Amino acid sequence: MKKINLSYIISLALSIFVALIIGALIMLINGKSPFIGYSALFSGAFGSKYNLATTFAKTVPLVLTGLGTAISFRSGIFNIGGEGQLYLGAFAAAYIGITFTSLPFFIGIPLAIIFGALVGGLYAFLPGILKVKYKIDEVITTIMLNTVAVLFTSFLVNYPFATTQGKMNGTEIIAQSYHLRRLVKLSTLNTSIFFMSFIAIVIYYLMEKTSIGYDFKMVGQNRMFARYGGINDKKQMLIAMVISGALCGMAGVFEVLGVHYRFLQSISPGYAWDGMLASLMAKNNPVGVVLMAIFLGALKTGSVSMENATSIPSELVMVIQAIIVLFIAGEAGFKDKFVLLNIKRKSKKAGETNA
Amino acid sequence: MAEKLIELKNISKQFPGVLANSNVNLTINKGEIHAIIGENGAGKTTLMNILYGLYEPTQGEIFIDGKKAVIKSPLDAIKQGIGMVHQHFMLLPSLSVAENVVLGSEPKKKKFFMDYDKAIEITKNLAQKYGFKVDPREKIEALSVGVQQRVEILKVLYRGADILILDEPTAVLTPQETDELFNVIRKLVSDMNKTVIIITHKLQEVLAISDRVSVMRQGKLIGTLPTQQADAKILTEMMVGKEVLFHDLHREKVSGEKVLEVKDIKAKDNRGLTVLNGVSFSLRAGEILGVAGVEGNGQSELVEVLTGLRNLEDGDYFINGKKITDVNPSNMRNLGISHVPEDRLTMGLSKEASLWENLLMGLQHKKPFVVKKIHLNKKKIFERTDNLIKEYDIRAIDRYMKVKKLSGGNMQKVVIAREFSFDSPILIIAQPTRGVDVGATEFIHNQIMRKRNEGAAILLVSAELDEIMRLSDRIITIYEGSITGEFKNKEVTKQTLGLYMTGKQNKLKGSEDN
Amino acid sequence: GCSSSKTQNGDSSEKTKVALVIAGGLGDRSFYDSAHEGVEKAKQDLGIEYKVYECRNDASLYNDQLVQASQYASIVAVVGYEFYDVVQEIAKEFPEVYYIYVDNEIEGIDNLITISYAENEGSFLAGALAAMLTKTNTIGMVGGMDIPVIRNFQVGYEAGAKYINKDIKVETIFAEDFEDPAKGKECATAIYSRGADIIFQVAGKTGEGVFEAAKEQGKYAIGVDTDQRYINPDVIVASMVKKVGQSIYDTIIKIQNNEIEKGKVIYYGLKEDGVGLGYGTDDMKQFVTDDMKAKLDEIKEMIVNGEIEVPTAK
Amino acid sequence: MKQMLKEIFNLTLLQHTIRTATPIILAALGGLLTQHTGMLNIGMEGMILLGAFFGVLGSYFFGSSLMGVLLASLVGVIIGLIFAIFVVELKSDEFIVAIAINMFASGLTVFLLRSIFGVKGAFSSPDIVPLPRVNFSFLENVNFLDKIFNNHSIFVYISWILVALIYIYLYKTPQGIWLRASGEYPEALLTAGVSAKKMKYKSSIYCGVLCGFAGAHLSLGYLTLFSENMSANRGFIAVAAIIFGKANPIMTFIAALMFGFFDALGIRLQVVGVPSQFTQMIPYIATIVALFIVTNRQLQKHKKSKGERELA
Ligand SMILES: Nc1ncnc2c1ncn2[C@@H]1O[C@H](COP(=O)(O)OP(=O)(O)OP(=O)(O)O)[C@@H](O)[C@H]1O
Ligand SMILES: Nc1ncnc2c1ncn2[C@@H]1O[C@H](COP(=O)(O)OP(=O)(O)OP(=O)(O)O)[C@@H](O)[C@H]1O
Ligand SMILES: [Mg+2]
Numbered sequence A: 001m002k003k004i005n006l007s008y009i010i011s012l013a014l015s016i017f018v019a020l021i022i023g024a025l026i027m028l029i030n031g032k033s034p035f036i037g038y039s040a041l042f043s044g045a046f047g048s049k050y051n052l053a054t055t056f057a058k059t060v061p062l063v064l065t066g067l068g069t070a071i072s073f074r075s076g077i078f079n080i081g082g083e084g085q086l087y088l089g090a091f092a093a094a095y096i097g098i099t100f101t102s103l104p105f106f107i108g109i110p111l112a113i114i115f116g117a118l119v120g121g122l123y124a125f126l127p128g129i130l131k132v133k134y135k136i137d138e139v140i141t142t143i144m145l146n147t148v149a150v151l152f153t154s155f156l157v158n159y160p161f162a163t164t165q166g167k168m169n170g171t172e173i174i175a176q177s178y179h180l181r182r183l184v185k186l187s188t189l190n191t192s193i194f195f196m197s198f199i200a201i202v203i204y205y206l207m208e209k210t211s212i213g214y215d216f217k218m219v220g221q222n223r224m225f226a227r228y229g230g231i232n233d234k235k236q237m238l239i240a241m242v243i244s245g246a247l248c249g250m251a252g253v254f255e256v257l258g259v260h261y262r263f264l265q266s267i268s269p270g271y272a273w274d275g276m277l278a279s280l281m282a283k284n285n286p287v288g289v290v291l292m293a294i295f296l297g298a299l300k301t302g303s304v305s306m307e308n309a310t311s312i313p314s315e316l317v318m319v320i321q322a323i324i325v326l327f328i329a330g331e332a333g334f335k336d337k338f339v340l341l342n343i344k345r346k347s348k349k350a351g352e353t354n355a
Numbered sequence B: 001m002a003e004k005l006i007e008l009k010n011i012s013k014q015f016p017g018v019l020a021n022s023n024v025n026l027t028i029n030k031g032e033i034h035a036i037i038g039e040n041g042a043g044k045t046t047l048m049n050i051l052y053g054l055y056e057p058t059q060g061e062i063f064i065d066g067k068k069a070v071i072k073s074p075l076d077a078i079k080q081g082i083g084m085v086h087q088h089f090m091l092l093p094s095l096s097v098a099e100n101v102v103l104g105s106e107p108k109k110k111k112f113f114m115d116y117d118k119a120i121e122i123t124k125n126l127a128q129k130y131g132f133k134v135d136p137r138e139k140i141e142a143l144s145v146g147v148q149q150r151v152e153i154l155k156v157l158y159r160g161a162d163i164l165i166l167d168e169p170t171a172v173l174t175p176q177e178t179d180e181l182f183n184v185i186r187k188l189v190s191d192m193n194k195t196v197i198i199i200t201h202k203l204q205e206v207l208a209i210s211d212r213v214s215v216m217r218q219g220k221l222i223g224t225l226p227t228q229q230a231d232a233k234i235l236t237e238m239m240v241g242k243e244v245l246f247h248d249l250h251r252e253k254v255s256g257e258k259v260l261e262v263k264d265i266k267a268k269d270n271r272g273l274t275v276l277n278g279v280s281f282s283l284r285a286g287e288i289l290g291v292a293g294v295e296g297n298g299q300s301e302l303v304e305v306l307t308g309l310r311n312l313e314d315g316d317y318f319i320n321g322k323k324i325t326d327v328n329p330s331n332m333r334n335l336g337i338s339h340v341p342e343d344r345l346t347m348g349l350s351k352e353a354s355l356w357e358n359l360l361m362g363l364q365h366k367k368p369f370v371v372k373k374i375h376l377n378k379k380k381i382f383e384r385t386d387n388l389i390k391e392y393d394i395r396a397i398d399r400y401m402k403v404k405k406l407s408g409g410n411m412q413k414v415v416i417a418r419e420f421s422f423d424s425p426i427l428i429i430a431q432p433t434r435g436v437d438v439g440a441t442e443f444i445h446n447q448i449m450r451k452r453n454e455g456a457a458i459l460l461v462s463a464e465l466d467e468i469m470r471l472s473d474r475i476i477t478i479y480e481g482s483i484t485g486e487f488k489n490k491e492v493t494k495q496t497l498g499l500y501m502t503g504k505q506n507k508l509k510g511s512e513d514n
Numbered sequence C: 001g002c003s004s005s006k007t008q009n010g011d012s013s014e015k016t017k018v019a020l021v022i023a024g025g026l027g028d029r030s031f032y033d034s035a036h037e038g039v040e041k042a043k044q045d046l047g048i049e050y051k052v053y054e055c056r057n058d059a060s061l062y063n064d065q066l067v068q069a070s071q072y073a074s075i076v077a078v079v080g081y082e083f084y085d086v087v088q089e090i091a092k093e094f095p096e097v098y099y100i101y102v103d104n105e106i107e108g109i110d111n112l113i114t115i116s117y118a119e120n121e122g123s124f125l126a127g128a129l130a131a132m133l134t135k136t137n138t139i140g141m142v143g144g145m146d147i148p149v150i151r152n153f154q155v156g157y158e159a160g161a162k163y164i165n166k167d168i169k170v171e172t173i174f175a176e177d178f179e180d181p182a183k184g185k186e187c188a189t190a191i192y193s194r195g196a197d198i199i200f201q202v203a204g205k206t207g208e209g210v211f212e213a214a215k216e217q218g219k220y221a222i223g224v225d226t227d228q229r230y231i232n233p234d235v236i237v238a239s240m241v242k243k244v245g246q247s248i249y250d251t252i253i254k255i256q257n258n259e260i261e262k263g264k265v266i267y268y269g270l271k272e273d274g275v276g277l278g279y280g281t282d283d284m285k286q287f288v289t290d291d292m293k294a295k296l297d298e299i300k301e302m303i304v305n306g307e308i309e310v311p312t313a314k
Numbered sequence D: 001m002k003q004m005l006k007e008i009f010n011l012t013l014l015q016h017t018i019r020t021a022t023p024i025i026l027a028a029l030g031g032l033l034t035q036h037t038g039m040l041n042i043g044m045e046g047m048i049l050l051g052a053f054f055g056v057l058g059s060y061f062f063g064s065s066l067m068g069v070l071l072a073s074l075v076g077v078i079i080g081l082i083f084a085i086f087v088v089e090l091k092s093d094e095f096i097v098a099i100a101i102n103m104f105a106s107g108l109t110v111f112l113l114r115s116i117f118g119v120k121g122a123f124s125s126p127d128i129v130p131l132p133r134v135n136f137s138f139l140e141n142v143n144f145l146d147k148i149f150n151n152h153s154i155f156v157y158i159s160w161i162l163v164a165l166i167y168i169y170l171y172k173t174p175q176g177i178w179l180r181a182s183g184e185y186p187e188a189l190l191t192a193g194v195s196a197k198k199m200k201y202k203s204s205i206y207c208g209v210l211c212g213f214a215g216a217h218l219s220l221g222y223l224t225l226f227s228e229n230m231s232a233n234r235g236f237i238a239v240a241a242i243i244f245g246k247a248n249p250i251m252t253f254i255a256a257l258m259f260g261f262f263d264a265l266g267i268r269l270q271v272v273g274v275p276s277q278f279t280q281m282i283p284y285i286a287t288i289v290a291l292f293i294v295t296n297r298q299l300q301k302h303k304k305s306k307g308e309r310e311l312a
C-alpha cells in the first residue's frame, strides 16, 4: 500500500522532471535561458510570502472542484458540469450577500455558503436524475448545462441584478459583513482557505474512512457487484453527483465572498476544468487532488511571473505546461515499460547463467 | 514411437512479482490428446498463451516439426497451424456467429467489402462437417455457453488449425455438452488427424480422454506420463505435492423448519422472454437442495429472483412463512440470504478492489465494522479479513492485494469466505467450483457441507451432476423454466436426472400449462 | 508577455517605467492593440520603457498582474472595465504609483486617473454614416456580448441612424462570444439576409467574421476601436475609433509634466477627439463622400455644443 | 406573428444550419471512430484548432488551399499518433492526454502565429486562398434546392460523402468490424490474429485527419482567416454529437445538423427581440430535450416489445 504510493510519487517526479527538461529545450531553441525561466517559475510560485499566498489563493477553487470531480468519478458518474455549478453557486452567494445585507457575518457567511452549495447541488441533481432514471448520458448533459448556466447568470447580471456603479457586468458588491478577510497583503488569499481545508478533510474522511465512501467506490468499480452486495447503486450515484455539485458550487461561493466581493459575468477562468485535471492526475484520490491542485496553482502563478520576469511569452509557457500534463498522464505507462525492460534484462542474465 | 510435433524448451515467464513459468520443457506428439493439469495459478494458461503468441516468454524456445518457430503474435501461431480456445471466451457478443467465426480473415467481395453471405455459408458447412448445431445468423449474446464453445471451436477450425489448445473447455459445460465435446475431439484426432492440448481441473475427464498427461505446479512442469499409468490419486499428489484425501463428506441428521418457499413464481430474462414460468419448491434448514439442469433453463434467473437481483413478475415468495413483498438485494440479505453467484468476476467481486474491500461487502453498514453510523472500524475489519484469509486459505500477498491478481480458484475462495462468514440461515450457491482446481474444490465442498451440518438451508445450483449428487439431500430438475422432477438424492441415478433435465421425462406434468 | 523583451536592452536606471495591464490579450486588432500603440509611441517619443501584462480574460489574474505591474512601474496604464474593483484596492496600496485607468469612471483616488470614452457619441456618428450609406433603409450591428459597454455603442449607433432617418430599421445581434469569428459571420449573414446592407461590428475577434460576411455578400461593414479599414478596404467603409492609445499617451505626458488634476475622470468624447470616425488611408478606395463627411462634421459640432443629446446605456 | 415566423423559418435558416453543422460533422466523424475503439477523444477541440492554423499556413505559403488541407491533415496525423501513443501504448488517461493536447494546441498556434506571421490574435490576408465553392447547375432551376444545397464550400459536400463512406467502412468491411471489435473486446480481436492496438492507432490517426479537415474547413472554407481559439468549443459539441448519435455515423450526422439548426434558430430569434443570453441557450437546452425524448422513446419501445414477446 504505502510502498505503491512511494513508487508512484517517484515515477511521477521523474516524468515531471523529463517534461521540464523538454521545456528547457524549447526555451533554448527560442534563445531563452531555462535557468532564468525556471527560477522565475519557482520563485514566482513560492519565492515570497506574497507569491506563496497567491499560489494558495489559486488552489482554493481547484481543490473544491477537484474533490467534486473525484467524488463523482469515483462513483462512476461523470460530472463534467462543475463550471456551470460553480457559476450558479457563485451567483447564489452573491444574491444572499446583496439581499440580506443586515445579517451579522456569523449568520450571513454560513448562509451564503450553504445556499451556494445547495444551488450547485441541485443543478447537478438534474443531470444526475436524468442519468439514473432515464439513462441519459451525463457527460453530454453536464457539458450542455455548463453553457446554459454561464448564459443564464450573464443575463441576470446584465438585467435584473446589474450593478449601478461603474461599467461592470456584475452584481452589486456584497455587504461588508460577507467579505472574507484577506490574509496576506496584496494577495487575494483569504480565510476561505480555512473553509476549504476543513471541507477537504471532511471529503477525505467521507471518501476514505466511511461506509458511504466505500459504497461510492464499489458502485464506481463494479455496479453489478455493488447491487449484489445490497447497495442501492442509483441512489449512491445521485448522492455523489449532488455532493459533487455542491462542492463546485462552494468553489464559486468563495470566489465571491473572498476574491471579487461580487458576482462577475466571467468569474471563473475554467476552474472546474483545472479541478477535473487535478482529479484525473491524482486518480481521484482526495489527498492527491489537494497536492495536484497546489501543483497546478503553483504552475499558474509561477508561469505568470515567468512570462513577466523573463521574456518567455505566455503561449510558450502554456506549451510547456501542456507537456508537463502530458507526461504526468504518461507516468504509469513509463513505469510499466521500465519495469518490463528490467525483467527482460534480469532474465537474460539468468538465462545466460543457466546455459 | 510417436513423432514429436511441438517442443517447448526451458520456457520461463516472469510477470511483475510472479514467476508464472520456470524452465518448462514440454513435448507434444503428433495426433495425441495431451492433457495439462495443475492447481489454479500453476501456470497452465500462461504456458499456452506463450505457445499461442499472446505472451512473449522471458526465456526459452519453441520448436515445431523440429524447426525453431518464432511466435510473436497469435497471427504467427495461426500461421503455424495452432488454434486456441481460451478459458474466457473470445467472442464478440454484438456480432453474429458467422462474423465471429471468420473474424480476422473474412471472405471479401470486390476485395474490400465483407461478404456476409459467404461467411454464413462457410459457417454452415463447417458446422455440418463437424456435426455442430448452430445458427450462423444468431448473435453471440443470445447463445448459451455450450453453443458459444462450439463457435470458438469452429473459429479455430476455420483458420485451419492442426493443433488445438483447449483451456478449461469443460469448466462451463454440462455433462451432456462435455460428452458431445469429447466426441468431437476424438473425431478431430482420429478422422482429421489433428493434435489436441486440453487443460482441465477434472481428473476423470483427463483419464477419459487424454493419451498423455502433464502436471504443472507453481510454474514448473512436474512430469508427463501416459494416461494408462495414471489415476486420480497419483495425479492429485503430483499437482498438490502432497496427498489429498477424498474421504466421504460427513453428513449429520438435521431436520429443520421450512425456511424458504416459492409458489408458482415467474420471471423474464434480459431480453424480456419468460424464463421461469411457475416454479414452486421449498427449502428446509439443514438440507442441501440441488437444482440440476442444463445451462440456460432458468436456473440462473431463479437464483437472481431469490436474491432480489431480478424482479419477480408473478407468484409468492415466503421466508420463514412470511410473504416477501419488496424483493430487492439488500432486503433479501437482511432477511438472512447469502449468495455465491455463478459469475464471480462480474458479480461476486470487484477486481479492482483490494481483498479486504471485497470481503467487507455487505457488512459495511453493520456493527462492529462501522461505528458512529458511518465510520469504518478498520481494526475490526482487518481482524476479520485476516482471519478469513487464514480460515479459507486464500493465497494472497496481503489484505491489500487487488483481487484481479488472484487466480480463479482463490477468487472463488474470496467469494465463499465472504458469503459463508455471514452465518446466514439461507445460502444460495451457484456453480461453486467452476474452474477451480481439485484441492480447492474439495475444500469448498467441505465448507458447504459444514454449513449444512450447522443447520443452514442451502440451495445449490450446479452444472456438475457429480457435485450435485455428492452434496445434495434432495434434487430438483429444471427444464425450460419449470420443475420437471424432485428426488431424494440416494434414490436417483445420473441417467434419470439427465432425462428429466432434458425434458424427456416429466413427473409433475401440468406445472407447465400455467 | 512578448513586448517585455524591450526591457532587456538599454540601462533601465533613469528611464521612466510604464506598465500596460490589459484584461484581455494583445492581438484583438482593436481596443488592446490601440492601447499598446499608445505606450509604444510613448517609448519612441518619450524614451520610457514598458512591459505589457496580459490577463487573457482570466478574472483570477486581474489582481496578480496589477500587483506585479505596480511593483515594476511608476506609471501603470490599466485597460479594461473589468478592473473596476481591483484597481481601486491596489491604487491605495501603491500611493507612489500613478494609475491611468481606461474605460471606466472612478473619482477621488489621488493617484488614479480614469479615462472614460463616449462610445455612444462615436457610435452616433457611425450610425449616422450607416444611415447615409444604406440603400435598403436597414442597417445592423453585431455585438460581442450583451454588456453595458457594448450596449453603450448600441444606443449611440441607433440614435445616430434614427437622427438621419427616423424610420430606419436597425437589427442588432449579440454573439455572446468575443472569440468566435465563424459565429460572427453567421450573425452578420443573418442580418444581411434580412435586408441590411451595412453592419457595425463591436465584437472583438468575433467581428472578423462580420467582415468576412460583408466580403462574401458584397455588403458593407464598419470597424471599431482602431481604424480597421486596412483589414479589408473593399468592404470596411470606416471605423468608429476609440483613441485609447492617444489618450494614454497624452496622459503619460501630463503626468510627467505634473499637469494632472488628481483623482479626476478625464472624458474623451467627440469634443476631446477621444472618439471619432476613421476613414483609413488615402490609397484606399473611399466610400464616404466629402458631403457625407461634411454632414458628419456638422453633427459632431452639434453634439459637441450640446445641440444633440446622445443617449447613454445603463 | 405569422410574419415573425416567416422571418425566422426561411431558407437562410437551413443554409445556416448546414454551414454551422459541417465542422462539427467532420470532427465528430473522426471522434466516433476513436469512440468505437474505446477512446473518448475530447482532444478534438485542439486538433481542430491546429488544423485551422496549418490550413491557413499551407494555403498562404503555397498559394493553394489544397496544400492547406494537406498540411492540416498531416498535422492531424501527427497529433493523432501522439494521442494513440499515450493512450494505447502508455495506457494514459485519455481525458488528461486530450486536455494536454488542447492546451498544447492553443499555446502552439498563438506562438507560431506570432513567430511566423508576426501577429497576435488573428491573421487574415488576401493571399490566403480559400477552398473552392461548388455549384451544381442542375439545381439552379429549382429555387429552394438551389438556395439550400448550392454553392457551399467543398467540404460541406465532402462531409456528407464521408458520412456514407465511414458508415460503409464501419459496418460493411472487415476493417470496420476489426475497428469496432478493438473497442468492444480487444483480446478477442487479438486472438483472431488482428492487433487491436493497430486498430486503435488507425482510428486515432483518422480522427486527427478528420479534425484537420474540420479545422481547414473552418479557416479556409467557412472563413478565410485564423484567429486564436477559433475552434470555439466545436470539438466539445462534436463529442456531444457522438454520444448523442451512439457513435453511429448517420445518427451523429443528424445530431450535428440538429445542433446547427438550433444555433441558427437562436440567432434568428434574437432578431425578433428575445434576449441574446436565452437565444444562445437554445442549442444546448434543445440537445438535452431531444436526448430525453429519444431515450425515453427507446425505453418505451423496449417495454412494449417485451410485452409483445410475452404474447408470442
Ligand atoms: N497478465 C498477468 N500479469 C501478472 N501475473 C500474471 C498474469 N497472468 C498470469 N499471472 C500469474 O501467473 C500465474 C499463473 O497464471 P495461469 O493463468 O497460467 O494459471 P493457471 O494455471 O491457468 O490457473 P487456472 O487453473 O486458474 O487457470 C498466476 O498465479 C498469476 O499470478
Ligand atoms: N494483472 C494481473 N496481475 C497479476 N495476476 C493476474 C493479472 N491478471 C490475471 N492474473 C492472473 O493470471 C491468471 C490468468 O488469468 P485468468 O483470468 O485465466 O484467471 P484464472 O485463474 O484462469 O481464473 P479462472 O480459472 O476462474 O478463469 C490468473 O491466475 C489470474 O489471477
Ligand atoms: Mg488458466
Ligand SMILES: [Mg+2]
Binding pocket: B040, B087, B168, B408, B409, B435, B436
Ligand atoms: Mg482457471
